[in-house]
Amino acid sequence: MSLEINDVSLLLGDGDQQVKALDHVSATVQPGELIAVAGPSGAGKSSLLAVCGGLRQPTSGTVSIGGTRISSMSPADLTRVRREKIGFVFQLSNLVPALTSLDQLLMLVHLQGRRPNKADREHARALLDEVGMSHRADRRPNQLSGGERQRVGIARALMTSPEIMLVDEPTSMLDHNRGHAIVELLAARCRDHGVATLMVTHDRGMLDAASRVFNILDGKLSEAV
Amino acid sequence: MFIAIRDLRFAWGRFLLMAVVVALVAFLTTLLSGLASGLVKNNISGLEQLDFTHLAFEYGNKPSYRNSLIERDMWEGWRELQGVEELEPLGHSTFNARLLDNTSLDDVVLWGIEPGSFLEPDVLEGEQLGNVENGVIISELLVERGLKLGDTFKLDRALTELKVIGVVQELNIGHVPIVYTPIRKWQEATYGPPGYDGSEKLPDVLFDYATLIAMKLDSSVTDEAIAEMDMEMGTLTVDRPGAYIASTGYREEIMTVQMIQGFLLVISAVVIGAFFTVWTIQRTQEIGLVKALGASNGYLMRDALGQVVILMLVGAALGVAVALRLGVIFVEGGFPxxxxxxxxxxxxxxxxxxxxxxxxxxxxxxxxxxxxIALGAQK
Known part of the structure; x- marks a missing residue:
């Protein structure tokens, strides 16, 4: 199950204000692979994630997840794709404030229209254990440090056994050592779970754990050598 | 409801405050409408107690207790109608009543009725009409004004002294307490010459008049049949609600009650709407996040409505319960x-x-x- 981005362009705004957020971008991410995309802010990193995550439709080109083209789906179908096939890791603290770490994961089961059963709970606890957060399972986000929240975020992204994982600036609010630990953890998790992972970051110090590295500038993607 | 319930628990302080506001609105709504409908009931308690289905007034634009005049031919005519279970003429007139030492008892409504008929209420103490000359039965409200069983009093127009032989529960019409008297006595007091003391014989014709006809019709009597009788007899027949509305002030009081309830409902809608609008705007980031994770609009809207229902249920139950408890205390204290x-x-x-x-x-x-909005920098 891979993520395929084929000749994607995204135009934002209109008239004189029109900006080419993505300019004929192509890339393929294989299962178990962590691709890092580095670039300064405004280079098109968020646009790339938005298009891959079905949050924006590309102006031209196609995005496919595991061979299924998502770039022409209806909003309702895209919601379902996000729920079932995509794991998101957002920037710091993008957890639901009212939920404990365990509930952050179980919420995804509810979003699929089921009540979490015993297997779901065990799965969630195992994932929290994998990211070293099983001792914080009943804490809410406001009781967690930045690094801990990011670990819960990674566990949550893996909860639905997604085909691809999209990671947005996972280290933006962390110091270098903690940031590094998070990226290492991400790389290990996506390898173990066989998830095709696309991570964007502006922090060039975080790239060594990635399988491959791309640079993005003015909406153009190029593989770093 | 997974997130909604946890939101309620997490932000319990905010929701508690809001539930208190809902409770206050519910409390006010219940208490004020309780007091207002108490007032409304107080207006027409005499009619409510009466076991009739229809009242026939003299034909006019609208039924009027004050202006209606019914002749014997009319009530005897109505008696011929198929489906009349009971029928009696009823005399209604307002007098100023005084004790013999001229202490005012304020306005009373004198109702002339056939003793022993279905129009006569059961006394709480004393005896029913019929056996005592010039005996009357009074509404309990008059006891509060100082009239007791065995007292005599007079009406300002007639000199005949009336003797209290029985007391019934508080029965009013237009908030004025009712004095029940045999219809013959009512006819003397109402149509007799001013200052009539009962000593001379009055012309027979006076005893052929009443104010309205109280009737119990069975369900076989159609509206068409009633309208036909009205045409023939020159009457205007109304059902129970119509009889209530004809009572002075009743329509206005009902409107007041409904207006109070309407305003409070609007206030409640606005307050709840404002709270949840602010709450939703505050949660925009969280909503965006959960949507990015794959929550449908339907899921999130059900969650939000669930929160509203829980909040309103708790608040309303609390407010209504407190108001009803206070209402019991009011009733014990004699408030309507x-x-x-x-x-x-x-x-x-x-x-x-x-x-x-x-x-x-x-x-x-x-x-x-x-x-x-789940992507990119945090707000």
């Missing part, structure tokens, strides 16, 4: 408070509906949150 449990429950239901309508806007806001 009337609220049936079904009416209170209906009121609470309306409040919840108002809350849902008020929060419709905030629920609508949920659909407009773009999940893309």
């Amino acid at each position: 408070f009337a609220m049936e449990y079904s009416a209170a429950a209906a009121m609470a239901g309306l409040l919840i509906a108002a809350g849902l309508i008020g929060s419709a806007l905030s629920v609508g806001l949920i659909t407009r949150v773009d999940p893309i």
Whole structure:
């Protein structure tokens, strides 16, 4: 199950204000692979994630997840794709404030229209254990440090056994050592779970754990050598 | 409801404050409508107690207790109608009553009725009409004004002294207490010459008049049949609600009650709407996040409506319960408070509906949150 981005362009705004957020971008991410995309802010990193995550439709080109083209789906179908096939890791603290770490994961089961059963709970606890957060399972986000929240975020992204994982600036609010630990953890998790992972970051110090590295500038993607 | 319930628990302080506001609105709504409907019931308690289905007034634009005049031919004519179970003429007139030492008892309504007929209420103490010359039965309200069983009093127009032989529960019409007298005595007092003391014989014709006809019709009597009789007899027949509305002030009081309830419902809708709008706007980031994770609009809207219903249920139940408890204390203290449990429950239901309508806007806001805000820098 891979993520395929084929000749994607995204135009934002209109008239004189029109900006080419993505300019004929192509890339393929294989299962178990962590691709890092580095670039300064405004280079098109968020646009790339938005298009891959079905949050924006590309102006031209196609995005496919595991061979299924998502770039022409209806909003309702895209919601379902996000729920079932995509794991998101957002920037710091993008957890639901009212939920404990365990509930952050179980919420995804509810979003699929089921009540979490015993297997779901065990799965969630195992994932929290994998990211070293099983001792914080009943804490809410406001009781967690930045690094801990990011670990819960990674566990949550893996909860639905997604085909691809999209990671947005996972280290933006962390110091270098903690940031590094998070990226290492991400790389290990996506390898173990066989998830095709696309991570964007502006922090060039975080790239060594990635399988491959791309640079993005003015909406153009190029593989770093 | 997974997130909604945990939101309630997490932000319990905010929701508690809001539940208290809902409770206050529910409390006010219940208490004020209880007091108002107590007032309304107080107006027409004499009619409510009366076991009739229809009242026939003299034909006119609208039924009037004050101006109606019915002749014997008319009530005898009505008696011929198929389906009349009971029928009696009733005399209605307002007098100023005084004790013999000229202490005013204020206005009373003198109702002339056939003793022993279905129009005569059961006395709480004393005896029924018929055996005592010039004996009357009085509404309990007059006891509060200083009249007792065995007292005599007079009406300002007639000199005949009336003797209190029985007391009934508080029965009023237009908030004025009713004095029940045999219809012959009523005819003397109403149509006799001023200052008539009962010593001379009055012309027979005076005894052929009353104010209205009280009737018990069985269900076989159609509206068409009634209209036909009205045409023939020159009467205007109304059912029970019509009889209530004809009582002075009743329509206005009902409108007041409904207006109070309407305003409170609108206030409640606005307050709840404002709260949930602010709450939703505060949660925009969280809503965007959950949508990015794959929550549908429907899921989030059900969650939000669930929160509204829980909040309104708790608040309304609390407010109504406190108001009903206070209402019991009011009743014990003699205030006119009337609220049936079904009416209170209906009121609470309306409040919840108002809350849902008020929060419709905030629920609508949920659909407009773009999940893309989950990406990028935190606000």
